[in-house]
Amino acid sequence: MLAWTVYLSFASALVLMLLPKGRVDLARGVGLGGALAGAVVAFAGSMMKQPGIQEICRIPWIPSLGINFHFAADGISVTLVMLTGIAAVVGVLFSWNIGERVKEFFAFYMVLIGGVYGVFLSFDLFLLFVFYEIAIIPKYFLIAIWGSTNREYGAMKLALYSFVGSAMVLVGLIAAYVVSGGTTTNLIELAQFGFSKEFQYWVFPLVFVGFAILAGLWPFHTWAPTGHVAAPTAVSMLLAGVVMKLGAYGALRVAITLFPLGAQAWQTEIGFLACVGIVYGALVALVQRDFKFVIGYSSVSHMGFVLLGLATLNEIGLSGAVLQMFSHGVIAGLLFAVVGRMVYDRTHTRELAVLHRFNLSRSLPFVALTFVVASAASMGLPGFSGFVAELQVFIGAWRAFPVFAIFSGVGLLVGVAYTLRALQKAFFADPELETETRGPVLDPISMPEKCGAMILMAATLIIGLYPRLLLDLIVPSFSSPLFDGLRNGAGL
């Protein structure tokens, strides 16, 4: 059933391309319909998921090479599929005001979504890689055509980084395929093959870093802030919300499960880079003048927690990392929605120093409230999903490497500082204006925006209050045969 998320997304992209020109409303409708249908399938399928790894479909594709069109899902995939469903719907809602080339926009958008669903559901390495590439291409066009600041530069940088990462992954995967005898690309079978320690030692960093580039691993993160800033709002939301998760997911699903011994060997290095990313992203966010850059760097910092969680290689840290993927997807989406769509599309500036002129807390109270909630969630306050996720990563990290755990906590502290700074500068500054004059008149917040913001706020709050909704899906995944290697080697 979950496979229909992929098919429906691609089908709606196809329909969108065939639509007659100028039917703007129809294009939006089809986009929303496709995203909604995908989300409904994602949630329904997740509810009905059986324990363990659930087979979805397995059709021989290139039999001579042992490649299958193989979809399956475990708790990790299901969590991220649900995240994609939420992000897709909300992204469409926040793209409602896209005016030029509407149907092309939504067509690319749905291809991207379909590719993302595909990555999360593929249990065949080759298939996974194909979807991974499918997801990269539309990103380029979406940014280069509909983007804003410095869009060609941002799009090209993102595309180049992605392709370099993909190339590294591809080399590693081909090597693994050949070494394992060249008979299968099935993820589970490869995970149980048991590559030699020497082989894992050099292949793991290649594949892990190749994927982690897309997750914003320091020092390969620079595509992220520029890409986020250049992208149109919905695409920044998707970039931070799900595309960065593709990288983290690949790093977990492929690099760690196939090469557990390599992961152990490189654990400290990865943990170190993740920590640097956490603290560094937070510090850089603290001095940004552009509102969107603040959020962009905060993404680097929060994704650092995902990578740190992965580096712990223990159950608590890994499940924390997956939960953080979900949590950051929702929270970053919300932050970008506020900054890019709700604020920028009305004020046409993102300079923190200029924004106070608009007296936003009075003129757009709903936006101010949304951003307060998003900030609270982003700071990792209890009651929001970020708290549970980051707490788990901490605890996991404490077990694996206490020094890094303490170090990364500094990032959390700075996180409070930069969030409060941005919040105050953008929304609550300038008391003289506060009392007397109202700022320039801004368009009121539209219905799609309200719905989108509500969905995201509800998601982070529900998971924050009762994390077992997701954890009970995620945690059992680590007892599947995929993680045999890790369990045997590292005592997961």
Place this chain on the structure above:
Amino acid sequence: MSYAFPWFVLFLPLFAAVGIVLFTLKNRNVSATISIAAIVGGFFLTLLFLVNHGWTPGRNEVNWLWMVVGDLRIEFGLRLDPLSLLMLLVVTGVGGAIHIYSRGYMHDDPNAGRYFASLSLFTFSMLGVVLSTNFVQMFIFWELVGVSSYLLIGFWYARPSAADACKKAFLTNRLGDFGFLWGILMVWGALGSVNFVELEATLKANPVALGSLATAAGLLVFCGALGKSAQFPLHVWLPDAMEGPTPVSALIHAATMVAAGVYMLCRVFFIFNGPALEVIAWIGGFTALIAALMATRQDDIKRILAYSTLSQLGYMVMAVGLQGTVPAMYHLTTHAAFKAMLFLGAGSVIHAMHHEQNIWKMGGLRERMPITYRTFLLGTLALCGVPPFSGFFSKDEVLTQAFEHNPVLFAIATLVAMLTTFYMFRLVFVAFRGGHRADAASHAHESPGVMTWPLMFLAIPTVFAGFWGIETLLAHQFGGAAVHASGSMLDHLFSPFNHAPASAFLGLGAVGIGFLLAQRLYANAETDPLPEKLGWVSEFVRDRFYLDELYAILIRITHDALAQVSDALDRWVVSGFLVKGTHGSVELLGRGLRLLQTGSLQTYALMFAVGVAALLYFLLGGAQ
């Protein structure tokens, strides 16, 4: 059935907060009523529960699995024992009075709806801290307390001073919480549980279970109290937090939030080992001393009370450090009542003076505001530790504890008792006695009943709480014999003198000296005579030993430096050198290669020949 009561007590304020935000934010009166009903309802439910089950209910812990990952189990539950039930009464009782008072105080504020929503959210968080069964749950509510206090301190966010104050409070608290979290992780890592009961059992069975981490873990956990209870060096946020509305100061910065730190120390007292307790005691004593010194030179009525709170919290922390959980909790309870009353009294004065807070612009308020004056005086007497008011008994227990364990700290504590009397009577003489120093003072009038009734209600525990046997109850919790287990009221009154006469008499002597000094200097003073007499020392004390400035500089230097370095690194090294460098070298390579792409067939042919020759050379050379 009535085992459900504590759940209602906990969640009613949350429902009130959510309800106000969703439906009645614009309606001040309805919002106030909802908020008041929630907390007062909680107070009566607690009383009912106590009537039904007594202080030690049969089912004293209820848990509900919140999350489980591997060997990490985190529950959400309620702990019901004398300690938490007593705190429940303090929070809902004192808090209830403050809620009612707020209705009058915030009457004219257009955003009163938001105020009451935040107040209810705070109450919920505080009750959560009190009822927690484990470290993680406590930490969650601990953070929520921080958030709601941020909202309340910054209630008038349009004032830059309030905006700065709430940020400062939040960040300082976060710093403490950071240590607290590490402490929790350390404890969990070593003992494998976060549940208080299980931890206590483990440590009882094996006192050295924490091993070499014991001191570090204890001190890190103490960091949490350092932030919330505003102990040196994290005390700086509390005086600034007076930017919030006065009832908030009474609720958060006198009775509840700042008490959370002390409560936590008592709750997890079994974790601390000797060296950790030693540090805790000294930090408490030091805070008590410097805060009392600073209080003597403040002119803002709320700031005097704020420093006094710091100083009294220092007492409590010191008592915990001297293994006196009973005196600490006892003093916490009585202090919550009388300090809240003092703050509310100050609020009543400020309200009457049209938001003038400088005591040198007041004067002669005794005749103008008789109820406020009388209750304020009662509070002052209790705070100074004059028998038979409640503060006398609790303070005496603290002093006795110090006397028995650490003579130096006892000397400090006695000195602080003297200073306390001095600055409190300075406040009373200058603000309430003498002549009117400003117009506002002569036009002041008594506050309405909605504000004076809570004052009078709080006067009851201020005067009588010493006779209610709170210490016996607490001694029961902490497994020790009650100190003053005696019969009649008169016996009780004199028991401190019978039990530990030296500390009681020395304490009283200090109070007497403080009072005489204050009377001599301020009984009819028009201006403050101290600056002339003390010179630069006075300024030094007034400016809080320049600690705030020192911190500001330190923070600015480190934070600016780190952020600028990171930014520069990102701009010049990572995206400049590495990214542009890669880009540049690729481009250079491209340009270099372009030189070869001449388009001339002859050149290509030549290069082809050279290539073939080179290839042949290597191949044949290799074959040789």
